[in-house]
Amino acid sequence: MAIRLTRNQERILQALQGLEQAISAQDLHSSLRQTGSRIGLATVYRALEALKLDGTVQVRTLSNGESLYSLAHEDRHHLTCLRCGDSLPIEECPVHDLESHLNDSHHFRIFYHTLEFFGLCAKCQIVSG
Amino acid sequence: MAIRLTRNQERILQALQGLEQAISAQDLHSSLRQTGSRIGLATVYRALEALKLDGTVQVRTLSNGESLYSLAHEDRHHLTCLRCGDSLPIEECPVHDLESHLNDSHHFRIFYHTLEFFGLCAKCQIVSG
DNA sequence: CTGGATGCAAACGCTTTGCAAATAG
DNA sequence: CTATTTGCAAAGCGTTTGCATCCAG
Numbered sequence: 001m002a003i004r005l006t007r008n009q010e011r012i013l014q015a016l017q018g019l020e021q022a023i024s025a026q027d028l029h030s031s032l033r034q035t036g037s038r039i040g041l042a043t044v045y046r047a048l049e050a051l052k053l054d055g056t057v058q059v060r061t062l063s064n065g066e067s068l069y070s071l072a073h074e075d076r077h078h079l080t081c082l083r084c085g086d087s088l089p090i091e092e093c094p095v096h097d098l099e100s101h102l103n104d105s106h107h108f109r110i111f112y113h114t115l116e117f118f119g120l121c122a123k124c125q126i127v128s129g
Numbered sequence: 130m131a132i133r134l135t136r137n138q139e140r141i142l143q144a145l146q147g148l149e150q151a152i153s154a155q156d157l158h159s160s161l162r163q164t165g166s167r168i169g170l171a172t173v174y175r176a177l178e179a180l181k182l183d184g185t186v187q188v189r190t191l192s193n194g195e196s197l198y199s200l201a202h203e204d205r206h207h208l209t210c211l212r213c214g215d216s217l218p219i220e221e222c223p224v225h226d227l228e229s230h231l232n233d234s235h236h237f238r239i240f241y242h243t244l245e246f247f248g249l250c251a252k253c254q255i256v257s258g
Numbered sequence: 259c260t261g262g263a264t265g266c267a268a269a270c271g272c273t274t275t276g277c278a279a280a281t282a283g
Numbered sequence: 284c285t286a287t288t289t290g291c292a293a294a295g296c297g298t299t300t301g302c303a304t305c306c307a308g
Contacts (some may be wrong), residue, residue: 006282006288026272040290045273053211058247065194065272065297079237082182088235094223095244102246106217108208110248115224117231118187119239135263136307155297169265174298194272194297 008039009047013056013071022060022068022076055111072112081121088121137168138176142185142200151189151197151205184240201241210250217250 005013015028023031029044048069051057058072063085070076079088095113103110134142144157152160158173177198180186187201192214199205208217224242232239 008289024272038290042274042291043289046288049274055211055248059192061190061192061194063188063190063196065190067192067272079231079235079239081237082184082240088237090231090235092227092231094227098221098223099246102208102219102221106208106219107251107254108210108217108246108248109254110208110246111211112248113244113246115242115244117228117237117239117242119184119237119241122236125236125238137264153297167265171266171299172264175263178299196297 006047008043009050011037011039012044012047013051016057016069016071019070022070024066024068028069058112058114060114060116077115077117079117079119079121081124082118083120083124083127086121090117135176137172138180140166140168141173141176142180145186145198145200148199151199153195153197157198187241187243189243189245206244206246208246208248208250210253211247212249212253212256215250219246 011032012028015032016023025044025048026041028048029039029041032039032044048057048059052059052069055072057069058074059067059069060078061067075093076089077093079090080086093115095115099110099113102108140161141157144161145152154173154177155170157177158168158170161168161173177186177188181188181198184201186198187203188196188198189207190196204222205218206222208219209215222244224244228239228242231237
């Protein structure tokens with residue numbers, strides 16, 4: 001998958017491996033700076049873009065335009081509240097069969113997928129009545 | 130679903146009904162202006178936000194932060210190329226059963242879902258070899 | 259009259275880009 | 284020594300917000 005990694009790309013990959021959750025580029029940047037690295041924000045974005053293109057890293061874009069990055073193939077999907085924006089992770093995922101089917105029928109090389117349900121969480125159903 | 134609609138919200142809903150595809154707020158705005166409306170861009174955003182919150186309109190956010198709007202419950206999912214960004218619509222959708230299940234188990238009132246596969250399209254598999 | 263809706267322009271936040279310095283091979 | 288990578292700062296871009304005006308009821 002990965003051809004050649006720069007030192008910073010390796011550093012970023014390593015950081016992602018130590019995480020349970022997807023992280024934004026900016027949070028990843030400050031996190032790296034706090035461990036003493038002098039890495040720039042642009043480099044973080046460029047590295048994530050490269051890792052994304054070779055399928056190592058996967059991205060989920062929030063409705064505010066912010067993107068969350070994590071290692072690819074970690075299957076975690078969400079229930080997202082349209083009002084408060086909270087995302088509840090869910091375990092179910094019924095789409096793997098479809099994935100291999102699409103690989104063939106569309107000549108598309110699929111790295112990963114995202115699945116997200118939108119609506120109102122229990123709390124916001126009351127507020128927005 | 131809808132409580133009360135302002136004149137502009139109705140106008141926007143009408144515009145969406147005439148469309149085959151999801152549209153960005155900005156494109157929707159210029160489209161409305163071209164038909165002689167004096168509507169402002171902010172109003173388009175505010176109307177779409179309101180329609181989103183009552184479940185009439187659904188949103189898909191692209192990786193560049195731009196959001197595409199369409200009437201809710203139109204089931205259209207995508208194969209999206211990580212390199213060129215092209216989105217190929219697909220018909221398959223294996224998640225409806227799960228949807229009602231989640232409604233109950235998480236006390237979440239689900240309006241719609243998005244499902245998207247990411248990878249490389251046939252063309253970009255060659256280029257990026 | 260009064261509260262909400264609207265248009266405009268400015269502000270915002272995340273991301274991308276230009277560029278010169280640093281680094282790798 | 285040349286090509287690539289890097290950090291910084293500035294620019295870009297879609298979206299949101301402040302505010303004065305307009306409009307419906």
